[in-house]
Amino acid sequence: MRRRAAYLVLPVLLLTAGIGWLLVGGAGPGPVELPGRGAHYAVVVALRPGTGTVEARVEIAPAAPAEVSLFAVMPHMGHTTPEIAARRDGAGHYVARGELFTMPGAWEIGIRVRGPSGTEVIKVNTLVGEQE
Protein backbone atom coordinates (compact mmCIF):
# COMPACT_ATOMS: atom_id res chain seq x y z
CA MET A 1 0.00 0.00 0.00
CA ARG A 2 2.85 2.34 0.97
CA ARG A 3 4.67 1.46 -2.25
CA ARG A 4 1.58 2.18 -4.31
CA ALA A 5 1.23 5.58 -2.61
CA ALA A 6 4.85 6.32 -3.43
CA TYR A 7 4.17 5.61 -7.13
CA LEU A 8 1.43 8.18 -7.03
CA VAL A 9 2.99 10.80 -4.76
CA LEU A 10 6.46 10.91 -6.31
CA PRO A 11 5.35 11.75 -9.88
CA VAL A 12 2.88 14.31 -8.50
CA LEU A 13 5.68 15.94 -6.48
CA LEU A 14 7.94 15.90 -9.53
CA LEU A 15 5.27 17.48 -11.69
CA THR A 16 4.53 20.12 -9.05
CA ALA A 17 8.23 20.94 -8.77
CA GLY A 18 8.51 21.15 -12.56
CA ILE A 19 5.52 23.46 -12.87
CA GLY A 20 6.83 25.56 -9.98
CA TRP A 21 10.23 25.89 -11.67
CA LEU A 22 8.64 26.91 -14.98
CA LEU A 23 6.41 29.48 -13.27
CA VAL A 24 9.22 30.99 -11.23
CA GLY A 25 11.45 30.86 -14.31
CA GLY A 26 14.56 30.25 -12.27
CA ALA A 27 15.91 32.67 -9.73
CA GLY A 28 17.65 35.92 -10.73
CA PRO A 29 21.42 36.17 -10.58
CA GLY A 30 22.52 35.12 -7.14
CA PRO A 31 24.97 37.16 -5.07
CA VAL A 32 28.60 36.29 -5.63
CA GLU A 33 31.75 37.10 -3.74
CA LEU A 34 34.74 37.62 -5.99
CA PRO A 35 38.14 37.72 -4.35
CA GLY A 36 41.17 39.31 -6.01
CA ARG A 37 44.68 40.27 -5.02
CA GLY A 38 47.08 42.87 -6.35
CA ALA A 39 50.57 43.98 -5.37
CA HIS A 40 49.32 46.22 -2.54
CA TYR A 41 45.74 45.28 -1.78
CA ALA A 42 43.45 42.31 -1.53
CA VAL A 43 39.81 42.88 -2.44
CA VAL A 44 36.54 41.02 -2.21
CA VAL A 45 33.69 42.27 -4.40
CA ALA A 46 30.17 41.20 -3.47
CA LEU A 47 27.40 41.83 -6.01
CA ARG A 48 24.54 40.29 -7.94
CA PRO A 49 25.95 40.21 -11.48
CA GLY A 50 23.12 41.32 -13.76
CA THR A 51 22.39 43.93 -16.39
CA GLY A 52 20.91 47.22 -15.19
CA THR A 53 21.85 48.97 -11.98
CA VAL A 54 23.89 46.85 -9.58
CA GLU A 55 25.21 47.48 -6.11
CA ALA A 56 28.75 46.29 -5.54
CA ARG A 57 30.23 46.05 -2.07
CA VAL A 58 34.00 46.12 -2.00
CA GLU A 59 36.11 45.10 0.94
CA ILE A 60 39.77 46.00 0.76
CA ALA A 61 42.67 44.94 2.92
CA PRO A 62 44.66 46.58 4.41
CA ALA A 63 41.78 48.80 5.40
CA ALA A 64 43.58 52.16 5.05
CA PRO A 65 41.47 54.99 3.56
CA ALA A 66 41.52 54.74 -0.22
CA GLU A 67 39.83 56.00 -3.35
CA VAL A 68 37.98 53.07 -4.92
CA SER A 69 36.22 52.88 -8.28
CA LEU A 70 34.88 50.06 -10.43
CA PHE A 71 34.57 49.50 -14.14
CA ALA A 72 33.93 46.44 -16.28
CA VAL A 73 35.30 45.04 -19.53
CA MET A 74 33.78 42.34 -21.74
CA PRO A 75 36.92 41.03 -23.48
CA HIS A 76 35.07 38.75 -25.91
CA MET A 77 32.97 41.60 -27.33
CA GLY A 78 35.36 44.52 -26.76
CA HIS A 79 33.00 46.46 -24.49
CA THR A 80 33.83 48.58 -21.50
CA THR A 81 31.73 50.59 -19.07
CA PRO A 82 32.71 53.92 -17.44
CA GLU A 83 34.14 54.04 -13.95
CA ILE A 84 31.76 54.13 -11.00
CA ALA A 85 33.20 55.79 -7.90
CA ALA A 86 32.59 53.86 -4.68
CA ARG A 87 31.72 55.62 -1.43
CA ARG A 88 33.23 54.61 1.88
CA ASP A 89 30.98 52.54 4.11
CA GLY A 90 33.13 51.84 7.14
CA ALA A 91 36.77 50.90 7.53
CA GLY A 92 37.89 49.01 4.44
CA HIS A 93 34.36 48.80 3.07
CA TYR A 94 33.10 50.61 -0.02
CA VAL A 95 29.84 50.61 -1.96
CA ALA A 96 29.45 51.42 -5.65
CA ARG A 97 26.07 51.70 -7.34
CA GLY A 98 25.52 52.00 -11.09
CA GLU A 99 25.43 50.13 -14.37
CA LEU A 100 28.45 47.88 -14.68
CA PHE A 101 27.31 45.36 -17.28
CA THR A 102 25.47 46.27 -20.49
CA MET A 103 24.73 42.70 -21.61
CA PRO A 104 24.84 39.12 -20.31
CA GLY A 105 28.07 37.18 -20.73
CA ALA A 106 31.57 36.86 -19.28
CA TRP A 107 32.83 40.15 -17.81
CA GLU A 108 36.00 41.27 -16.07
CA ILE A 109 35.55 43.77 -13.23
CA GLY A 110 38.39 46.22 -12.64
CA ILE A 111 38.69 47.56 -9.11
CA ARG A 112 40.88 50.65 -9.06
CA VAL A 113 42.29 51.31 -5.60
CA ARG A 114 44.28 54.45 -4.89
CA GLY A 115 45.61 54.63 -1.36
CA PRO A 116 48.70 55.23 0.70
CA SER A 117 50.31 52.04 -0.59
CA GLY A 118 49.91 53.10 -4.22
CA THR A 119 47.45 52.83 -7.09
CA GLU A 120 46.52 49.61 -8.77
CA VAL A 121 43.75 47.92 -10.72
CA ILE A 122 42.75 44.48 -9.48
CA LYS A 123 40.72 42.32 -11.81
CA VAL A 124 38.12 39.68 -11.02
CA ASN A 125 35.91 37.71 -13.41
CA THR A 126 32.22 37.04 -13.32
CA LEU A 127 29.40 35.68 -15.43
CA VAL A 128 26.49 38.03 -15.94
CA GLY A 129 22.93 36.85 -16.39
CA GLU A 130 19.75 38.72 -17.30
CA GLN A 131 18.39 41.01 -14.59
CA GLU A 132 14.91 40.05 -13.35
Added chain:
Amino acid sequence: MKRLIPLLLASVALLAWAGPAAAHGRGGDADARFAQTIAGMEITVVVRASVRVPAPLQVDVVAHDPGRGGRVDLTIRSAEGGGSSAGSVRIEPGRAGMYPALLSVDRVGPHELEVRAGEERSLLPLAVLVPRAPLWEVVMYAAFACAAVALVGALAGALWFGRAVAGGFAGGFVVATVVAFTVGVLSPWFAPAAPDGMPPAPPQEVTPGRPNAQPVVEVAPERPVRGSEFVLRLALFDGSSGHPVDDLAEHHAALSHVVVTSEDGSYFRHVHPIRPAPGVYEVRLGAQAHGRHRVYAEFERTGAGGQLVTGAFTVGDDGRPGDPSDPSDPSDAAGPAPVAAGPGGNALVTEPARPVAGRPVRLTLDTGHADLQPWLGMAGHLIVRSRDGGYLGHVHESRSMATDARNVPDESVTGYGPRLEFAFSFPRPGRYLAWTQYARNYEIVTVPHVIDVAAEGHPR
Protein backbone atom coordinates in the same frame (compact mmCIF):
# COMPACT_ATOMS: atom_id res chain seq x y z
CA MET B 1 10.42 4.48 -11.27
CA LYS B 2 13.57 2.38 -11.73
CA ARG B 3 12.76 2.05 -15.40
CA LEU B 4 12.12 5.76 -15.69
CA ILE B 5 15.55 6.89 -14.51
CA PRO B 6 17.60 5.20 -17.30
CA LEU B 7 15.08 6.52 -19.80
CA LEU B 8 15.52 10.09 -18.54
CA LEU B 9 19.33 9.81 -18.44
CA ALA B 10 19.37 8.51 -22.01
CA SER B 11 17.14 11.39 -23.15
CA VAL B 12 19.37 13.99 -21.50
CA ALA B 13 22.55 12.50 -23.00
CA LEU B 14 20.98 12.45 -26.46
CA LEU B 15 19.61 15.97 -26.27
CA ALA B 16 22.79 17.49 -24.84
CA TRP B 17 24.83 16.19 -27.79
CA ALA B 18 26.56 19.28 -29.18
CA GLY B 19 25.68 20.30 -32.71
CA PRO B 20 28.13 22.11 -34.99
CA ALA B 21 28.85 25.66 -33.85
CA ALA B 22 27.44 28.66 -35.69
CA ALA B 23 30.70 29.71 -37.33
CA HIS B 24 29.54 33.15 -38.43
CA GLY B 25 27.58 33.90 -35.30
CA ARG B 26 24.48 34.00 -37.50
CA GLY B 27 21.61 31.67 -36.76
CA GLY B 28 19.20 30.32 -39.32
CA ASP B 29 16.62 32.95 -38.38
CA ALA B 30 18.91 35.99 -38.83
CA ASP B 31 19.32 38.17 -41.92
CA ALA B 32 22.71 38.42 -43.66
CA ARG B 33 24.01 41.99 -44.10
CA PHE B 34 26.74 43.29 -46.36
CA ALA B 35 27.60 46.98 -46.40
CA GLN B 36 29.16 47.90 -49.74
CA THR B 37 30.69 51.05 -51.15
CA ILE B 38 29.97 50.54 -54.83
CA ALA B 39 29.66 52.85 -57.85
CA GLY B 40 29.81 55.93 -55.63
CA MET B 41 27.01 54.67 -53.37
CA GLU B 42 27.07 53.47 -49.78
CA ILE B 43 24.55 50.62 -49.56
CA THR B 44 23.76 47.71 -47.28
CA VAL B 45 22.52 44.56 -48.99
CA VAL B 46 20.23 42.70 -46.58
CA VAL B 47 19.47 39.08 -47.46
CA ARG B 48 16.42 38.18 -45.45
CA ALA B 49 16.35 34.90 -43.54
CA SER B 50 14.67 31.96 -45.24
CA VAL B 51 12.08 29.84 -43.52
CA ARG B 52 12.21 27.08 -46.12
CA VAL B 53 13.70 26.31 -49.52
CA PRO B 54 12.92 26.27 -52.41
CA ALA B 55 11.32 29.65 -51.84
CA PRO B 56 11.51 33.31 -52.87
CA LEU B 57 14.39 35.19 -51.27
CA GLN B 58 13.80 38.77 -50.19
CA VAL B 59 16.85 41.00 -50.70
CA ASP B 60 16.64 44.64 -49.58
CA VAL B 61 19.15 47.18 -50.77
CA VAL B 62 19.38 49.98 -48.19
CA ALA B 63 20.83 53.09 -49.82
CA HIS B 64 22.55 55.15 -47.12
CA ASP B 65 24.30 57.38 -49.61
CA PRO B 66 22.60 57.04 -53.01
CA GLY B 67 25.26 59.15 -54.74
CA ARG B 68 24.42 59.49 -58.39
CA GLY B 69 22.08 56.51 -58.07
CA GLY B 70 21.65 53.89 -60.77
CA ARG B 71 20.72 50.30 -61.30
CA VAL B 72 21.96 47.61 -58.90
CA ASP B 73 21.79 44.08 -60.28
CA LEU B 74 21.63 41.17 -57.88
CA THR B 75 22.26 37.54 -58.81
CA ILE B 76 22.40 34.64 -56.39
CA ARG B 77 23.79 31.24 -57.29
CA SER B 78 24.58 28.15 -55.26
CA ALA B 79 28.22 27.19 -54.88
CA GLU B 80 27.16 23.56 -55.18
CA GLY B 81 25.55 23.79 -58.60
CA GLY B 82 22.00 24.42 -59.68
CA GLY B 83 20.53 27.49 -61.27
CA SER B 84 20.78 31.13 -60.43
CA SER B 85 18.22 33.81 -59.73
CA ALA B 86 18.50 37.49 -60.63
CA GLY B 87 16.76 40.74 -59.78
CA SER B 88 17.53 44.42 -59.73
CA VAL B 89 16.67 47.69 -58.05
CA ARG B 90 17.07 51.24 -59.32
CA ILE B 91 18.49 53.62 -56.73
CA GLU B 92 17.20 57.14 -57.19
CA PRO B 93 19.75 59.92 -56.81
CA GLY B 94 19.14 61.83 -53.59
CA ARG B 95 16.68 59.29 -52.16
CA ALA B 96 18.22 57.34 -49.34
CA GLY B 97 16.02 54.44 -48.29
CA MET B 98 15.14 50.82 -48.77
CA TYR B 99 14.84 49.26 -52.23
CA PRO B 100 13.42 45.70 -52.20
CA ALA B 101 14.13 42.95 -54.72
CA LEU B 102 12.83 39.40 -54.93
CA LEU B 103 15.12 36.54 -55.89
CA SER B 104 14.68 32.83 -55.29
CA VAL B 105 16.74 29.96 -53.91
CA ASP B 106 16.24 26.26 -54.47
CA ARG B 107 18.66 24.81 -51.94
CA VAL B 108 20.42 25.52 -48.65
CA GLY B 109 24.18 25.80 -48.23
CA PRO B 110 26.94 28.04 -49.60
CA HIS B 111 25.90 30.63 -52.18
CA GLU B 112 27.43 33.64 -53.87
CA LEU B 113 25.52 36.89 -54.24
CA GLU B 114 26.76 39.01 -57.11
CA VAL B 115 26.11 42.73 -56.74
CA ARG B 116 26.71 44.75 -59.89
CA ALA B 117 26.46 48.53 -60.15
CA GLY B 118 28.00 50.72 -62.83
CA GLU B 119 31.30 49.20 -63.83
CA GLU B 120 31.80 47.48 -60.47
CA ARG B 121 31.01 43.95 -59.40
CA SER B 122 31.15 42.41 -55.94
CA LEU B 123 30.93 38.71 -55.12
CA LEU B 124 29.58 38.15 -51.63
CA PRO B 125 29.78 34.65 -50.15
CA LEU B 126 26.88 33.69 -47.92
CA ALA B 127 25.23 30.53 -46.61
CA VAL B 128 21.50 30.11 -47.15
CA LEU B 129 20.25 28.68 -43.88
CA VAL B 130 16.93 27.29 -42.78
CA PRO B 131 16.25 27.07 -39.04
CA ARG B 132 15.72 23.59 -37.68
CA ALA B 133 13.74 22.69 -34.56
CA PRO B 134 16.13 21.43 -31.86
CA LEU B 135 15.83 17.78 -30.92
CA TRP B 136 14.76 18.58 -27.35
CA GLU B 137 11.78 20.54 -28.69
CA VAL B 138 10.69 17.59 -30.85
CA VAL B 139 11.06 15.19 -27.90
CA MET B 140 9.15 17.51 -25.56
CA TYR B 141 6.22 18.00 -27.94
CA ALA B 142 6.15 14.28 -28.76
CA ALA B 143 6.09 13.46 -25.04
CA PHE B 144 3.21 15.91 -24.47
CA ALA B 145 1.33 14.35 -27.39
CA CYS B 146 1.90 10.86 -25.94
CA ALA B 147 0.72 12.11 -22.54
CA ALA B 148 -2.50 13.43 -24.08
CA VAL B 149 -3.16 10.13 -25.89
CA ALA B 150 -2.38 8.15 -22.73
CA LEU B 151 -4.72 10.31 -20.67
CA VAL B 152 -7.60 9.71 -23.09
CA GLY B 153 -6.65 6.01 -23.12
CA ALA B 154 -6.69 5.88 -19.33
CA LEU B 155 -10.14 7.45 -19.16
CA ALA B 156 -11.50 5.19 -21.89
CA GLY B 157 -9.83 2.16 -20.25
CA ALA B 158 -11.42 2.99 -16.89
CA LEU B 159 -14.84 3.26 -18.50
CA TRP B 160 -14.82 0.22 -20.80
CA PHE B 161 -11.83 -2.12 -20.39
CA GLY B 162 -11.13 -2.43 -16.70
CA ARG B 163 -8.45 -1.54 -14.25
CA ALA B 164 -5.42 -3.14 -15.90
CA VAL B 165 -5.80 -1.26 -19.17
CA ALA B 166 -6.54 2.02 -17.38
CA GLY B 167 -3.50 1.50 -15.12
CA GLY B 168 -1.26 0.87 -18.11
CA PHE B 169 -2.39 4.06 -19.84
CA ALA B 170 -2.09 6.02 -16.59
CA GLY B 171 1.50 4.78 -16.24
CA GLY B 172 2.20 5.87 -19.80
CA PHE B 173 0.73 9.29 -19.03
CA VAL B 174 2.99 9.71 -16.01
CA VAL B 175 6.11 8.62 -17.91
CA ALA B 176 5.37 10.91 -20.87
CA THR B 177 4.59 13.88 -18.64
CA VAL B 178 7.74 13.43 -16.58
CA VAL B 179 9.86 13.16 -19.74
CA ALA B 180 8.22 16.29 -21.23
CA PHE B 181 8.71 18.40 -18.12
CA THR B 182 12.24 17.15 -17.52
CA VAL B 183 13.26 17.97 -21.08
CA GLY B 184 11.53 21.36 -20.87
CA VAL B 185 13.23 22.30 -17.62
CA LEU B 186 16.65 21.15 -18.83
CA SER B 187 16.28 22.74 -22.29
CA PRO B 188 18.43 25.84 -21.52
CA TRP B 189 21.42 23.51 -21.14
CA PHE B 190 20.93 21.67 -24.43
CA ALA B 191 22.94 22.63 -27.51
CA PRO B 192 20.95 24.66 -30.05
CA ALA B 193 20.20 22.97 -33.35
CA ALA B 194 22.42 24.00 -36.26
CA PRO B 195 20.30 25.32 -39.13
CA ASP B 196 20.17 23.43 -42.42
CA GLY B 197 22.85 24.70 -44.79
CA MET B 198 25.37 25.65 -42.09
CA PRO B 199 28.92 24.85 -43.27
CA PRO B 200 30.52 22.08 -41.21
CA ALA B 201 32.58 23.45 -38.33
CA PRO B 202 34.15 22.00 -35.21
CA PRO B 203 32.46 22.78 -31.90
CA GLN B 204 33.28 26.30 -30.73
CA GLU B 205 35.21 25.11 -27.68
CA VAL B 206 37.78 23.28 -29.83
CA THR B 207 38.10 25.95 -32.55
CA PRO B 208 41.78 26.82 -32.58
CA GLY B 209 41.33 30.23 -34.30
CA ARG B 210 43.14 31.14 -37.52
CA PRO B 211 46.54 32.60 -38.43
CA ASN B 212 47.04 36.32 -38.99
CA ALA B 213 46.17 37.95 -42.28
CA GLN B 214 48.54 40.45 -43.87
CA PRO B 215 47.55 43.12 -46.35
CA VAL B 216 49.07 44.43 -49.53
CA VAL B 217 47.64 47.95 -49.82
CA GLU B 218 47.79 49.50 -53.28
CA VAL B 219 46.21 52.44 -55.02
CA ALA B 220 45.59 52.84 -58.74
CA PRO B 221 46.88 55.11 -60.13
CA GLU B 222 49.97 54.68 -58.01
CA ARG B 223 50.03 58.34 -56.92
CA PRO B 224 46.58 59.87 -57.22
CA VAL B 225 46.36 63.65 -57.29
CA ARG B 226 43.98 65.81 -55.33
CA GLY B 227 40.58 66.09 -57.01
CA SER B 228 40.89 62.79 -58.88
CA GLU B 229 39.33 59.40 -58.32
CA PHE B 230 41.41 56.39 -57.41
CA VAL B 231 40.94 52.75 -56.47
CA LEU B 232 42.19 51.52 -53.11
CA ARG B 233 42.90 47.80 -53.23
CA LEU B 234 43.56 45.47 -50.29
CA ALA B 235 44.79 41.99 -51.03
CA LEU B 236 44.91 39.79 -47.92
CA PHE B 237 47.36 36.93 -47.47
CA ASP B 238 47.64 34.29 -44.77
CA GLY B 239 50.61 34.85 -42.45
CA SER B 240 51.29 31.11 -42.19
CA SER B 241 50.60 29.64 -45.61
CA GLY B 242 50.96 32.67 -47.87
CA HIS B 243 47.66 31.87 -49.59
CA PRO B 244 45.06 34.55 -50.26
CA VAL B 245 42.77 35.02 -47.28
CA ASP B 246 39.24 34.43 -48.45
CA ASP B 247 37.46 33.30 -45.31
CA LEU B 248 36.20 36.64 -44.01
CA ALA B 249 33.04 36.34 -41.97
CA GLU B 250 30.19 38.80 -41.90
CA HIS B 251 31.40 41.06 -39.11
CA HIS B 252 29.22 43.97 -38.01
CA ALA B 253 27.28 43.80 -41.28
CA ALA B 254 30.27 43.80 -43.63
CA LEU B 255 33.12 41.60 -44.77
CA SER B 256 35.58 44.41 -44.02
CA HIS B 257 35.36 47.91 -42.61
CA VAL B 258 37.96 50.26 -44.03
CA VAL B 259 38.79 53.66 -42.54
CA VAL B 260 40.90 56.05 -44.61
CA THR B 261 42.16 59.27 -43.03
CA SER B 262 44.59 61.92 -44.12
CA GLU B 263 47.45 62.54 -41.75
CA ASP B 264 45.78 65.66 -40.33
CA GLY B 265 42.36 64.02 -40.09
CA SER B 266 40.67 66.52 -42.39
CA TYR B 267 39.82 63.64 -44.75
CA PHE B 268 37.87 60.72 -43.25
CA ARG B 269 36.05 57.86 -44.92
CA HIS B 270 34.51 54.75 -43.35
CA VAL B 271 33.80 52.50 -46.32
CA HIS B 272 33.07 48.87 -47.14
CA PRO B 273 35.06 47.56 -50.11
CA ILE B 274 33.56 45.32 -52.74
CA ARG B 275 35.01 41.85 -53.27
CA PRO B 276 35.75 41.60 -57.00
CA ALA B 277 37.73 38.37 -56.56
CA PRO B 278 38.58 35.97 -53.73
CA GLY B 279 40.85 37.64 -51.16
CA VAL B 280 40.73 41.04 -52.91
CA TYR B 281 38.84 44.08 -51.60
CA GLU B 282 38.49 47.29 -53.56
CA VAL B 283 36.92 50.67 -53.06
CA ARG B 284 36.78 53.72 -55.33
CA LEU B 285 37.47 56.99 -53.53
CA GLY B 286 37.96 60.64 -54.36
CA ALA B 287 41.27 62.26 -53.36
CA GLN B 288 40.51 65.48 -51.50
CA ALA B 289 43.54 66.18 -49.33
CA HIS B 290 47.09 65.84 -50.48
CA GLY B 291 49.78 64.11 -48.49
CA ARG B 292 50.04 60.81 -46.73
CA HIS B 293 46.87 58.86 -45.95
CA ARG B 294 46.46 55.96 -43.57
CA VAL B 295 44.32 52.91 -44.28
CA TYR B 296 42.88 50.73 -41.51
CA ALA B 297 40.98 47.57 -42.40
CA GLU B 298 39.00 45.77 -39.72
CA PHE B 299 37.70 42.26 -40.41
CA GLU B 300 37.21 38.85 -38.87
CA ARG B 301 38.29 35.53 -40.31
CA THR B 302 35.73 32.76 -39.91
CA GLY B 303 36.20 31.04 -36.58
CA ALA B 304 38.74 33.62 -35.41
CA GLY B 305 38.68 36.97 -33.63
CA GLY B 306 38.72 40.43 -35.19
CA GLN B 307 41.88 41.78 -36.81
CA LEU B 308 43.03 45.25 -37.82
CA VAL B 309 45.57 45.69 -40.58
CA THR B 310 46.99 48.99 -41.75
CA GLY B 311 48.61 50.53 -44.79
CA ALA B 312 49.33 53.91 -46.29
CA PHE B 313 49.38 55.79 -49.58
CA THR B 314 50.12 59.32 -50.70
CA VAL B 315 47.96 61.76 -52.63
CA GLY B 316 49.97 64.12 -54.81
CA ASP B 317 49.45 67.85 -55.00
CA ASP B 318 47.60 69.06 -58.06
CA GLY B 319 49.34 72.43 -57.77
CA ARG B 320 46.15 74.35 -57.17
CA PRO B 321 46.36 77.31 -54.80
CA GLY B 322 44.87 76.97 -51.35
CA ASP B 323 46.54 73.68 -50.68
CA PRO B 324 47.54 73.34 -47.05
CA SER B 325 51.17 73.20 -46.15
CA ASP B 326 52.60 69.71 -46.15
CA PRO B 327 50.21 67.75 -43.92
CA SER B 328 52.74 65.02 -43.47
CA ASP B 329 54.49 67.35 -41.04
CA PRO B 330 53.17 66.22 -37.63
CA SER B 331 53.73 69.66 -36.09
CA ASP B 332 51.05 70.94 -38.40
CA ALA B 333 48.58 68.16 -37.61
CA ALA B 334 46.15 70.01 -35.41
CA GLY B 335 43.23 67.99 -36.75
CA PRO B 336 39.70 69.16 -37.42
CA ALA B 337 38.02 71.53 -35.02
CA PRO B 338 35.00 70.20 -33.10
CA VAL B 339 31.85 70.72 -35.11
CA ALA B 340 28.81 72.41 -33.62
CA ALA B 341 25.90 71.55 -35.87
CA GLY B 342 22.32 70.36 -35.67
CA PRO B 343 19.67 71.03 -33.02
CA GLY B 344 21.45 68.97 -30.40
CA GLY B 345 24.73 70.74 -30.97
CA ASN B 346 26.42 67.46 -31.99
CA ALA B 347 29.21 68.18 -29.53
CA LEU B 348 30.74 65.19 -27.82
CA VAL B 349 30.62 65.55 -24.03
CA THR B 350 33.15 63.53 -22.07
CA GLU B 351 32.69 62.52 -18.49
CA PRO B 352 35.01 63.33 -16.77
CA ALA B 353 35.54 66.52 -18.75
CA ARG B 354 39.25 65.77 -19.16
CA PRO B 355 39.68 62.08 -19.90
CA VAL B 356 42.64 60.34 -18.33
CA ALA B 357 44.60 57.71 -20.25
CA GLY B 358 43.88 54.15 -19.18
CA ARG B 359 40.62 54.96 -17.41
CA PRO B 360 37.22 54.31 -18.99
CA VAL B 361 35.39 57.48 -19.91
CA ARG B 362 31.78 58.09 -20.94
CA LEU B 363 31.33 60.04 -24.17
CA THR B 364 27.86 61.36 -24.96
CA LEU B 365 26.66 62.88 -28.20
CA ASP B 366 23.32 64.69 -28.18
CA THR B 367 22.11 64.43 -31.76
CA GLY B 368 18.88 66.34 -31.12
CA HIS B 369 16.82 63.61 -32.83
CA ALA B 370 14.95 60.66 -31.32
CA ASP B 371 14.45 58.85 -34.62
CA LEU B 372 17.92 57.48 -35.29
CA GLN B 373 18.25 54.16 -37.08
CA PRO B 374 20.87 51.47 -36.65
CA TRP B 375 23.73 51.38 -39.10
CA LEU B 376 25.96 48.30 -39.24
CA GLY B 377 23.84 46.87 -36.45
CA MET B 378 24.48 49.69 -33.96
CA ALA B 379 22.88 53.01 -33.06
CA GLY B 380 26.20 54.77 -33.34
CA HIS B 381 29.88 54.32 -34.07
CA LEU B 382 32.79 56.22 -32.59
CA ILE B 383 36.07 55.97 -34.43
CA VAL B 384 39.08 57.21 -32.50
CA ARG B 385 42.53 57.82 -34.00
CA SER B 386 45.62 58.91 -32.14
CA ARG B 387 47.14 62.06 -33.56
CA ASP B 388 50.09 60.18 -35.05
CA GLY B 389 47.76 57.58 -36.54
CA GLY B 390 49.41 54.71 -34.69
CA TYR B 391 46.21 53.68 -32.91
CA LEU B 392 42.68 53.31 -34.24
CA GLY B 393 39.74 52.38 -32.02
CA HIS B 394 36.21 51.55 -33.13
CA VAL B 395 33.65 51.87 -30.32
CA HIS B 396 29.98 50.95 -30.54
CA GLU B 397 27.14 52.79 -28.89
CA SER B 398 26.64 51.32 -25.40
CA ARG B 399 22.84 51.04 -25.32
CA SER B 400 22.48 49.33 -28.68
CA MET B 401 25.19 46.82 -27.77
CA ALA B 402 23.01 45.56 -24.98
CA THR B 403 20.89 43.57 -27.41
CA ASP B 404 21.48 40.02 -28.54
CA ALA B 405 24.19 40.22 -31.19
CA ARG B 406 22.33 37.64 -33.28
CA ASN B 407 19.15 39.71 -33.44
CA VAL B 408 20.40 42.88 -35.04
CA PRO B 409 17.63 45.50 -35.37
CA ASP B 410 16.54 46.32 -38.89
CA GLU B 411 17.77 49.48 -40.64
CA SER B 412 14.19 50.75 -40.84
CA VAL B 413 13.75 50.81 -37.03
CA THR B 414 13.85 54.40 -35.71
CA GLY B 415 14.32 53.55 -32.07
CA TYR B 416 17.46 55.39 -31.00
CA GLY B 417 18.51 58.84 -29.88
CA PRO B 418 18.65 61.63 -29.13
CA ARG B 419 21.63 60.77 -26.92
CA LEU B 420 24.28 58.34 -28.06
CA GLU B 421 26.56 57.02 -25.35
CA PHE B 422 29.99 55.47 -25.75
CA ALA B 423 32.46 54.12 -23.19
CA PHE B 424 36.13 54.00 -24.04
CA SER B 425 39.52 53.92 -22.36
CA PHE B 426 42.09 56.02 -24.24
CA PRO B 427 45.33 54.03 -24.25
CA ARG B 428 47.82 56.94 -23.97
CA PRO B 429 47.70 60.63 -23.12
CA GLY B 430 47.66 63.09 -25.98
CA ARG B 431 45.37 64.43 -28.69
CA TYR B 432 42.93 62.13 -30.44
CA LEU B 433 40.90 62.70 -33.57
CA ALA B 434 37.45 61.14 -33.34
CA TRP B 435 34.42 60.77 -35.56
CA THR B 436 30.94 59.74 -34.47
CA GLN B 437 28.64 58.22 -37.06
CA TYR B 438 24.95 57.49 -36.94
CA ALA B 439 22.02 57.07 -39.35
CA ARG B 440 18.92 59.20 -39.67
CA ASN B 441 16.42 59.00 -42.52
CA TYR B 442 18.77 56.24 -43.78
CA GLU B 443 21.55 58.80 -44.31
CA ILE B 444 24.87 58.55 -42.48
CA VAL B 445 25.82 61.57 -40.38
CA THR B 446 29.53 61.92 -39.56
CA VAL B 447 30.63 64.37 -36.87
CA PRO B 448 34.35 65.02 -36.28
CA HIS B 449 35.77 65.79 -32.83
CA VAL B 450 39.10 66.46 -31.16
CA ILE B 451 39.68 65.00 -27.70
CA ASP B 452 42.61 65.80 -25.43
CA VAL B 453 43.54 63.07 -23.00
CA ALA B 454 45.55 63.74 -19.85
CA ALA B 455 48.06 61.50 -18.14
CA GLU B 456 47.25 59.75 -14.85
CA GLY B 457 47.72 62.08 -11.93
CA HIS B 458 46.43 65.06 -13.86
CA PRO B 459 43.28 66.58 -12.30
CA ARG B 460 40.22 65.09 -14.03
